[in-house]
Each structure stands twice: as C-alpha cells, then as structure tokens.
Amino acid sequence: xxxxxxxxxxxxxxxxxxxxxxxxxxxxxxxxxxxxxxxxxxxxxxxxxxxxxxxxxxxxxxxxxxxxxxxxxxxxxxxxxxxxxxxxxxxxxxxxxxxxxxxxxxxxxxxxxxxxxxxxxxxxxxxxxxxxxxxxxxxxxxxxxxxxx
Amino acid sequence: xxxxxxxxxxxxxxxxxxxxxxxxxxxxxxxxxxxxxxxxxxxxxxxxxxxxxxxxxxxxxxxxxxxxxxxxxxxxxxxxxxxxxxxxxxxxxxxxxxxxxxxxxxxxxxxxxxxxx
Numbered sequence: 141x142x143x144x145x146x147x148x149x150x151x152x153x154x155x156x157x158x159x160x161x162x163x164x165x166x167x168x169x170x171x172x173x174x175x176x177x178x179x180x181x182x183x184x185x186x187x188x189x190x191x192x193x194x195x196x197x198x199x200x201x202x203x204x205x206x207x208x209x210x211x212x213x214x215x216x217x218x219x220x221x222x223x224x225x226x227x228x229x230x231x232x233x234x235x236x237x238x239x240x241x242x243x244x245x246x247x248x249x250x251x252x253x254x255x256x257x258x259x260x261x262x263x264x265x266x267x268x269x270x271x272x273x274x275x276x277x278x279x280x281x282x283x284x285x286x287x288x289x
Numbered sequence: 290x291x292x293x294x295x296x297x298x299x300x301x302x303x304x305x306x307x308x309x310x311x312x313x314x315x316x317x318x319x320x321x322x323x324x325x326x327x328x329x330x331x332x333x334x335x336x337x338x339x340x341x342x343x344x345x346x347x348x349x350x351x352x353x354x355x356x357x358x359x360x361x362x363x364x365x366x367x368x369x370x371x372x373x374x375x376x377x378x379x380x381x382x383x384x385x386x387x388x389x390x391x392x393x394x395x396x397x398x399x400x401x402x403x404x405x406x
Contacts, residue, residue, distance in 0.1 A: 160313045167312075185374060189345060193345060246353070249353055250357050252357075253358060254350070255354030258346045259345075262346055262378075262381055
C-alpha cells in the first residue's frame with residue numbers, strides 16, 4: 141500500500157435509512173471498524189462521535205428528518221510501515237451541506253441561545269481531514285484519521 | 290431507547306440523572322426535562338453524569354442553548370461525576386472552560402450553596 145493512501149475498494153459498505161434511532165448502531169459499527177483496525181479505544185470512540193455528527197447533520201440539514209432517504213457508508217482501511225488509517229465516506233442526496241471553515245465561538249453560541257453549531261467543529265477536531273463535495277445530485281462527506289503504528 | 294433521565298428536586302436545587310446514550314435521537318427527552326425545570330423555576334440545575342456513557346453535540350447543544358436563559362434568571366447549570374470518556378467529549382469543544390465540572394454531586398450542591406452566601 142502506497143504511503144497514506146487508501147485502497148479503492150471499501151472494507152465495508154452499508155446503506156442505512158436516514159433515521160436518528162440508528163445513530164447508536166452507527167456509533168457501535170464505527171467503533172468496531174476502528175478497533176479491529178487497531179485504533180485504540182479512545183481514538184475509536186472519538187472517530188465514532190465524528191461519524192455520528194456527520195450522519196446527524198445529513199439527517200437534519202440535507203434530509204430535513206425525512207426518513208425515506210438513505211445514507212451510504214463506506215469504510216476504507218490502510219496500513220503502511222509507519223501508520224494505519226481509516227477513511228469513512230458518506231454518500232447522500234438532498235441539500236448539499238454548508239461547511240464553514242471558521243472556528244466556533246462557544247461563548248457567542250451560548251449568548252445567542254444556540255443549540256447547534258458545534259457538530260462540524262467536533263468532526264474537524266477529531267479527524268485529520270473532513271471534506272464535503274457534491275457532484276450532480278450526490279453529496280459526499282469524506283473523513284480520514286491516521287495514527288502511528 | 291438507550292437513554293433515560295431521572296429528576297430529583299431537593300430544596301431549590303434540581304438534579305438531573307441522564308443515563309445511557311445521549312444523541313440526536315434521545316435528546317428530545319433530555320430537553321423536555323430541562324424545559325420542565327425552567328417552567329417550574331427550578332433553575333439551579335446539577336447534571337449528574339455518573340451513568341452517562343455517551344454524549345454528542347445534540348446533547349451538549351441543549352446544555353449550551355439554555356445556559357444563558359437560566360443564568361439570566363439567576364440560576365446555573367453545573368455538571369458532576371463525568372467519566373473520562375464523556376469529559377473528553379466536552380473538552381473537545383471547550384465546554385470544560387465555561388461550565389463548572391465538579392467531582393461529585395455533593396461538591397456541586399456545595400458550590401450552589403456557597404454561591405448564595
């Protein structure tokens with residue numbers, strides 16, 4: 141495997157309905173995928189949280205809680221002499237997400253009585269890369285995490 | 290549902306005991322209990338996280354979204370008995386610098402009572 145690259149074929153791909161009651165399953169599955177690929181327990185839990193946040197954003201903002209939509213999840217793993225990596229790719233339709241690159245101001249969010257606005261920040265702080273893209277009517281969210289062997 | 294929340298009010302302090310997995314699915318239940326406390330003017334709130342295994346931004350958002358209103362009314366939200374895993378999540382976005390995280394419920398009660406002196 142080339143340095144810090146992922147294979148073209150995912151290790152696992154599943155499609156789930158856009159329902160919040162499946163979030164715990166998503167968290168458990170992601171933790172499992174990270175753990176069997178030798179990520180430590182703490183890292184695995186954090187990666188699972190990042191995926192929870194991404195899926196929640198899709199359900200909320202792209203699908204507006206319409207449970208008739210699906211989200212495809214693909215897990216890619218990689219290992220070289222120094223590092224191991226996990227990539228999670230989410231494929232979904234609906235409204236393309238608005239991805240802000242500005243850091244959050246927690247005090248301002250509290251003052252403005254905001255109940256949201258920290259999910260993407262959590263994803264960015266946990267993962268090495270978080271990228272959103274849209275091609276035609278499909279949206280993609282790709283997150284990667286590498287750790288030393 | 291992998292989440293439940295119990296409420297106990299002693300004198301003018303309300304204790305919330307969230308248990309399990311607090312995410313965008315279970316958050317409605319948690320928010321409803323916070324709203325009930327605000328309506329009943331129980332605004333000195335301790336969230337005892339002993340049995341909280343997981344929290345996502347949806348759960349943190351509720352604590353964040355009502356803090357200002359509660360403080361404007363003279364109350365506060367304090368968190369106690371947070372396990373390392375959940376504390377790490379709060380710490381990720383800086384909650385630990387803004388909220389009081391106390392060792393246990395007694396310490397949180399004392400902090401409220403000392404604030405009245």
